[in-house]
Amino acid sequence: MKATALLQSQHRKVEALLKKLESGRSEAGPLLEDLADNLAAHMAIEQELFYPRVKEVDADLVNESYEEHSVAELALKRLLATDPEDDSFSARVTTLKELIEHHVEEEEQELFPSVEEQIDEDELAQLGKIMKARFDEVCEGGFEAAVPKGWARTSADASKKALSRRKSKPAAA
């Protein structure tokens, strides 16, 4: 599957989980766990694999995306720390949902079309394969393992730092 199509299908899954959570009809615990694992894995493959490859297509949008991931991750952490019986729970679900909707719209309306124009289909399919394998791995490991503890640093910060370290290392002889 093309990288962009894979990411879009994951967007639909996350949106469906958020909708279900917002409706309050199913038990919140398992939904939250599913949402956290899926979002952490989705953000990881974008931050580690997709964004670095497509940065040349739209550097500003990709930089903004790392920041939006950071904010969404913090909103998700606040939600995970909230008792579903607490009256701020549904406000936090809605806030996270709105943050994600805005971000997904930018990706699907602005970034992905440019990516599909500028990167050929074979390469996108190859990238999609690598991303899917990494997604399954991160999802399996779960949210806790994928995301830094505390509030000061996000997985997006960690991904960016790892990339700049890799770039500044002299090429092996």
Ligand SMILES: [Fe+2]
């Ligand atoms: Fe994203």
Ligand SMILES: [Fe+2]
């Ligand atoms: Fe995305």
